[in-house]
Amino acid sequence: MVAKTNSVxxxxxxxxxxxxxxxxRPVLIEGLFNVVITGVTPSGGCPADFPANxxxxxxxxxxxxxxxxxxxxxxxxxxxxxxxxxxSSRVTIKFLNIRDGRGLAVNPSTISHDDGLDFxxxxxxxxxxxxxxxxxxxxxxxxxxCNQVIQNLVIENDNGIRASGGTKSNIYRSNASVNNxxxxxxSGASDPSGRHDGLLISQSATLNNFENNFMIFDSTSAxxxxxxxxxxxxxxxxxxxxxxxxxxxQLFGANNNCIVNNTITGNGGDPAAADPPGTGxxxxxxxxxxxxxxxxxxxxxxxxxxxxxxxxxxxxGTGNTGxxxxxxACTSASCPAPSCTITPIP
Numbered sequence: 589m590v591a592k593t594n595s596v597x598x599x600x601x602x603x604x605x606x607x608x609x610x611x612x613r614p615v616l617i618e619g620l621f622n623v624v625i626t627g628v629t630p631s632g633g634c635p636a637d638f639p640a641n642x643x644x645x646x647x648x649x650x651x652x653x654x655x656x657x658x659x660x661x662x663x664x665x666x667x668x669x670x671x672x673x674x675x676s677s678r679v680t681i682k683f684l685n686i687r688d689g690r691g692l693a694v695n696p697s698t699i700s701h702d703d704g705l706d707f708x709x710x711x712x713x714x715x716x717x718x719x720x721x722x723x724x725x726x727x728x729x730x731x732x733x734c735n736q737v738i739q740n741l742v743i744e745n746d747n748g749i750r751a752s753g754g755t756k757s758n759i760y761r762s763n764a765s766v767n768n769x770x771x772x773x774x775s776g777a778s779d780p781s782g783r784h785d786g787l788l789i790s791q792s793a794t795l796n797n798f799e800n801n802f803m804i805f806d807s808t809s810a811x812x813x814x815x816x817x818x819x820x821x822x823x824x825x826x827x828x829x830x831x832x833x834x835x836x837x838q839l840f841g842a843n844n845n846c847i848v849n850n851t852i853t854g855n856g857g858d859p860a861a862a863d864p865p866g867t868g869x870x871x872x873x874x875x876x877x878x879x880x881x882x883x884x885x886x887x888x889x890x891x892x893x894x895x896x897x898x899x900x901x902x903x904x905g906t907g908n909t910g911x912x913x914x915x916x917a918c919t920s921a922s923c924p925a926p927s928c929t930i931t932p933i934p
Contacts, residue, residue: 670688764802851883855889
């Protein structure tokens, strides 16, 4: 019904509410306008103490969309992502557990290794207050513009949050990217920079704002691969040993982004990472003119799991500014508002 009524920009907003647990084929939202897909709203809304207390969001959400294993026949435009929004405008995804884009490890040969939530060539979308686990990328905004990624828990995926494909003028704020160093069942990565990063900005992503996010590794966490009902056990499979992250923040071929006031803690030590350039809080490769300022970097380590690595390692690129790349000490930092004429549906 929504595909028939919401294929034009003038369509009235349509809301689809998910209750309980829905397991099935990958969801593809193609060429739609003004659609809200929501789980049951938590009492009091998104937890007020999130993301500082990132566990509060997992406990608050009761609606789940999970991908079956194997995923079945894919519609044209889907690669097997749990949810893919493609060529669409003003689509909101909120209050959902989104999981199992990597499939279940009952038989590794059946596994299709894909993202949890992929916004592809879409604009004016909102990804708000979701818990996303057991996928390749948890969230990938690939091309498109003027989307907002706000207050999501992205935990125990291969990569956490990815901005790619030249996506621009997006806002990423108050998300928690936690323990995104899980072991995949194949060695190839979807991004040229590799995998196991908390926040990955790559493939010509530009003019995006990343503010007040948490990119952390928490060894006490019993969520994700160590949690009840999650099929993966860390440090098993062809890439034995990978349960550590590479970098909390990775820029790879990304220019003119604003990255401020984020917290990057406990990252590094991925045994599969190339060394050099190594692991730690932040790595910048072929990326220029980014503002990287007032980010708190503590407890991050090099690949040896001992030597501190609490700065941005500039491998290549010029014109990057801010306290985290050798600039003056941080006093305060903010990002300019993106140049957008379209606004998401809350």
